[in-house]
Each structure stands twice: as structure tokens, then as C-alpha cells.
Amino acid sequence: MKTSRGTARFAVALVALAAAIAAVPATPRVAAQAQAPGDRPNIVLITTDDQTLEDLYWMPQTRAALGGGGATFGQAISPHPLCCPARAEMVTGQYAQNNGVRSNSGPHGGFGALKEPGNSVASWLHDAGYATGFVGKYLNLYSERDGIQAGWDHWAPFTHGTYQAFDYTVYDDGALVEHHDDLHSNDFVTNRTVDLIGEYAGDQDPFFIWSxxxxxxxxxxxxxxxxxxxxxxxxxxxxxxxxxxSRLPSLDKPSYNEQDVSDKPILIRKEKRKRAATLQRLFTQRIRSLASVDEGVAATVEALRAAGELDNTYLIFTSDNGYLLGEHRYTGKLLAYRESLRVPLLVRGPGIPPGVVRSNIASTVDLAPTLVEISGATPGRPMDGVSVLGAARAGAPLARTSLIQAGPFHRRGTIDWTFRGVHTGRYTFVRWNRTGFVELYDHARDPYELRNLAAVKKYARVRRELFRRTNLLSSCSGDACREDFGPLPRPGR
Incomplete structure (x- = not known):
């Protein structure tokens, strides 16, 4: 395996991040207490867009309030690491083969591809008696022409200028409201979230807010x-x-501008090495943009505390996907490398001990099942994920071989997947559909995914078993997506 002095430095940095999250003391004001009998808990889901796990280092208030006050899942992933498919997973608890959203656009992409858009976690919780509110970015290509979505009592998604921080339009409960002022879109989300907490806290019904x-x-x-x-x-x-x-963390990884990419797919082999200065500027602006989110999390926690609702509220913080910044010569997402798959996931609330780090492989597909368990709602779809509440509270196991995928692309007039594979606690396996190229990485021996083991003889049994699991999960639905396949074969000698 290729090595470098940066390997040790970055490994220490990741360990330090996990330790920092776990070590933040939870004061009596922050620590969540067990909910009162019969008092259904509120839920606040806070999501970001394209955030990496490492970016949490620059969000100290979020780490203190949610990580220090609850559970951090250090191995959480987004199994379909792209904005719209990931968000479709959040609202349905289903993989793309079941909810219909395979990409951000095209015949099988964007909001228009979502099957039964009114049959979502919002409508399930609303039917269970929750007051609901949404503010911010929804599924890609949603517009005001699609109307207020079922299940939401308050509906304020961005519809135009979504990625323009100071020049955006909100579909505010049925009225298009343009913002051409000095109110950053992050601050708009925060302000509206705080307002909703103040409004909903006065009612007897519990509430669910997605910021x-x-x-x-x-x-x-x-x-x-x-x-x-x-x-x-x-x-x-x-x-x-x-x-x-600030220093871009990927600069200290041996995978940064990876020297030998001959064992990587053609997409990576075509990539040129990246300029450190360009990526450093991008990284610095990214963590600066997260600073107002960090303040927003703190403001949300304070609003819940002021309303007397903090001890009876679950707060969940995550991102729709990760992001590569020069690892394997790539900038972006939608690949199966760890930086693209891994996302932050912090959960605090009644019964969750403060400052714990869970090693369970939680997934974006698990968010809807978790909200269903917390609320007692009845889902309107067979869900492919599983609630992480037991893992957050007591470290309950989440036996998981997760399907990972991306797509589609057009081939001879048909729609196909770009790649499909599986991710386990130790391995990532991917088969690229157009070329048949296979990638296999052993994270226990190669955490930076420098050596593709697909053609290595001693991993042949591992490869065959992971390929078998990929085939089974590629058409799975409901319980079949959560099958416990048992232990994997060991690599040969």
C-alpha cells in the first residue's frame, strides 16, 4: 500500500475530531432529559448541502450542543451521494429504485421523478398529529408550479437563486417572495426556524421542523x-x-492528487492534478459559509430552551452527501470514495446520553424510519432503512451492508445506473455499469483507498460475496434491504 507522512497526521486529526465531539461537556442546560410519559417529542431536522464529516471541526457550537449533548455517528454515509437522490431518501426512507429519484435532473431525476410526492415523512407525521414546517432547499427542480407539498403546515422552500446567498426567491406559504437584500439565505433559514419554534411551542401538538x-x-x-x-x-x-x-485537510492525505491512478476508473484516470491554491480557497469559503449555519444551530437550541421544549425535542444534524477536495485528483461528489459517501450525523434528544460516539454505519435512508419511530407515525411506504434511535440511545447494533449507487446515464436509448455496489464496515465494492470496471477497497488496511483490490487473488472470495450482495440489494425493497448477510469471508493469504 502507498504511504506517506500525511497518513499519520490526518489519522490523528480524525481521531482528534471524534474525541473533541465526545469530550465536550454537556451542562444541565444542554443535556436532554427523558421525556415525560405521554408527552410526544418534537423533532428538528437540520441539514446542510455537500458537507463533509471533517467540516464539523469548524462548527464548534454544533459539536457542543448536538455532539456534546448527544450521539455522533462517525461512520454515517449517504449511499446515493448526490443532492436530489439523497433528499428523496430522506423523505421516503427508500432507495432510488423504489422512490424513483436517481439523479438531479433528466427523466429519472429531480423532484418530478419522485413517486407519490405527497406520500412522505411530512404527511405521515402530520397525520400523526404533528405540526410541520419546512424552510430552505427542497428536492432539486421543485418549483412553485408544483404547489405546497402535502403534509407541511408551513412551507418556505427556495425556488429561484437557491445557490445565490443574497439573491433568492422563497415560495412562502403560497406566495413568491423575492429577497434582494443583505439577509444571507442561511440566516433566512435560521430566522424562520426560530419563528416556527416560537409559534409551535405554544400549542399542545408536537412539531416537526426541517431546516x-x-x-x-x-x-x-x-x-x-x-x-x-x-x-x-x-x-x-x-x-x-x-x-x-485554515488548512485544507486533504492536502495532508496520501490520496490528494493521487500519484498512481492506473487502478482507478477511467473517470479518475482522465483527471488532472489539482492546484492546491484553488482548492484551499474553495475550502476556506466552504467553512466560512458554514459559520452562519453553526450560529443557526446554536440559535435553534436556544429557541427550544427558551420555549421550554429543549428537553423534549430530538435534534438531528446531517448532510445530503460528502465532498472530495482533491482526493484521487477529484473535486466534487457522486463517487463511492469515502469522502463522498461519509456525512456528519449528530443526534440528541430524550434518552440519548451526552457526548457518545457511535461506530454504527447509519445511513441517509435511515432518517425517515428514525422520525417514524420517534413520532409513532404510520409510514405510507415500505421503508428500506432502519431507525437509528436504538443505536443513538444505547449503541444497539445496526447490521448493515448498504447499497451504494449513482445514476443514471443514457445508453442506446435506455436509462441505466452509473455504478452500483455495497459499503460495509470494512469494504467498499463498486461495479461501473458502462465499462464493467470494478473497485474494491479494504478500509482496515487502506483507509485512503489507494489500492484497488478487485484483481488481487487473495480477495477473490470477498469480491464474489460483495458482488452477490450488490445483486440482491439492487432490486431490494423494505425488509429485503435490511438483510443481515452475516460475516464476510476473510481475505486469503
Whole structure:
């Protein structure tokens, strides 16, 4: 395996991040207490866009309030690491083969591809007696022409200028409201969330609020393709000079501008090495844009405390997908490498001990089942995920071989997947559909995924078993997606 002095440095940094999250003391004001009998808990889901696990290091208030006050899932993944498919998983608890959303656009992409859009976690919780509210970025290509979505009592999604921090339009409970002022879109999400907490806290019914921030997603400007959005995000004006000495973590990884990519798929082999200065600027703007989200999390927690609702509220923080910043010569998402798959996941609330780190492989597909368990709602779909509440509370096992996938692409007039595979606690296995190229990485021996083991003889049994699991999960639904396949064969000698 290729090595470098950066390997040790970065491994230490990740361990330090997990330790920092776990070590933050939970004061009596922050620690959540067990809910009163018969008092159904509130739920606040806070999401970001394109945030990596490492980005949490620059969100100290979030780490203190949610990580220090609850559970951190350090191995959480987004199994379909792209905005719209991931968000479709959040609202349905289903993989793309079941909910219909395989990409951000095209015949099988965007909001229009979502099967039964009114049959979502919002309508399930609403039918269970929850007051509901949404603010921020919804599924890609949603517009006001699609109307207020079923299940939401308050509905304020961005419809135009979603990625423009100071020039955006909100479909505010049926009225298009343009913002051309100095209110950053992150601050709009925060302000509306705090207002909703104040409004809903006075009622007897529990509430569910989804605060969907756009940061740290790049800007999509008129002279760039929509699927590129390569311009760095614009932070709030007050954060324009924040973190001047920050260092891009990927620079210290051996996978940065990977020297030998001969064992990688053609997409990576075609990539040129990236300029450190360009990526450093992008990274700095990304963490600056997250600073107002960090403040928003703190403001949300404080609003819940002031309303007397904090001890009876579950707060869940995550992102729709991760992001690569020069690892394997790539910038972006929608690949099966760890930086693309891994997302932050912090959960605090009644019965969850403060400051614990869980090693369970939780997934974006698990969010809807978790909300269903918390609320006692009845889902309107067979869900492919499983609730992580037991794991958050007591470390209950989540036996998981997770399907991972991306797509589609057009081939001879048909729609197909770009790649499909599986992710386990130790391995990532991927088969690229167009070429048949296979990738297999052993994270226990190669955490930076430098050596593709697909053609290594001693991993032949592992490869065959992971390929078998991929085939089974590729058409799974409901319980079949949660099958416990048992232990994997060991690599030969």
C-alpha cells in the first residue's frame, strides 16, 4: 500500500475530531432529559448541502450542543451521494429504485421523478398529529408550479437563486417572495426556524421542523453548467474574513492528487492534478459559509430552551452527501470514495446520553424510519432503512451492508445506473455499469483507498460475496434491504 507522512497526521486529526465531539461537556442546560410519559417529542431536522464529516471541526457550537449533548455517528454515509437522490431518501426512507429519484435532473431525476410526492415523512407525521414546517432547499427542480407539498403546515422552500446567498426567491406559504437584500439565505433559514419554534411551542401538538441549509454548496452561476456549480459559496458578510489560517485537510492525505491512478476508473484516470491554491480557497469559503449555519444551530437550541421544549425535542444534524477536495485528483461528489459517501450525523434528544460516539454505519435512508419511530407515525411506504434511535440511545447494533449507487446515464436509448455496489464496515465494492470496471477497497488496511483490490487473488472470495450482495440489494425493497448477510469471508493469504 502507498504511504506517506500525511497518513499519520490526518489519522490523528480524525481521531482528534471524534474525541473533541465526545469530550465536550454537556451542562444541565444542554443535556436532554427523558421525556415525560405521554408527552410526544418534537423533532428538528437540520441539514446542510455537500458537507463533509471533517467540516464539523469548524462548527464548534454544533459539536457542543448536538455532539456534546448527544450521539455522533462517525461512520454515517449517504449511499446515493448526490443532492436530489439523497433528499428523496430522506423523505421516503427508500432507495432510488423504489422512490424513483436517481439523479438531479433528466427523466429519472429531480423532484418530478419522485413517486407519490405527497406520500412522505411530512404527511405521515402530520397525520400523526404533528405540526410541520419546512424552510430552505427542497428536492432539486421543485418549483412553485408544483404547489405546497402535502403534509407541511408551513412551507418556505427556495425556488429561484437557491445557490445565490443574497439573491433568492422563497415560495412562502403560497406566495413568491423575492429577497434582494443583505439577509444571507442561511440566516433566512435560521430566522424562520426560530419563528416556527416560537409559534409551535405554544400549542399542545408536537412539531416537526426541517431546516434545510444550502451551505457549503458552491454557487451555480449563469456561466456555469447547473451540475457543476464550481464557484465557491458566499459566506455571510460578517464571516468574510473568518479562518484566515485554515488548512485544507486533504492536502495532508496520501490520496490528494493521487500519484498512481492506473487502478482507478477511467473517470479518475482522465483527471488532472489539482492546484492546491484553488482548492484551499474553495475550502476556506466552504467553512466560512458554514459559520452562519453553526450560529443557526446554536440559535435553534436556544429557541427550544427558551420555549421550554429543549428537553423534549430530538435534534438531528446531517448532510445530503460528502465532498472530495482533491482526493484521487477529484473535486466534487457522486463517487463511492469515502469522502463522498461519509456525512456528519449528530443526534440528541430524550434518552440519548451526552457526548457518545457511535461506530454504527447509519445511513441517509435511515432518517425517515428514525422520525417514524420517534413520532409513532404510520409510514405510507415500505421503508428500506432502519431507525437509528436504538443505536443513538444505547449503541444497539445496526447490521448493515448498504447499497451504494449513482445514476443514471443514457445508453442506446435506455436509462441505466452509473455504478452500483455495497459499503460495509470494512469494504467498499463498486461495479461501473458502462465499462464493467470494478473497485474494491479494504478500509482496515487502506483507509485512503489507494489500492484497488478487485484483481488481487487473495480477495477473490470477498469480491464474489460483495458482488452477490450488490445483486440482491439492487432490486431490494423494505425488509429485503435490511438483510443481515452475516460475516464476510476473510481475505486469503
Amino acid at each position: 434545510s441549509y444550502v451551505a457549503p454548496h458552491g454557487q451555480c452561476t449563469d456561466n456555469l453548467p447547473l451540475d457543476t456549480c464550481a464557484a465557491p459559496p458566499t459566506p455571510a458578510t460578517r464571516h468574510a474574513g473568518l479562518y484566515p489560517g
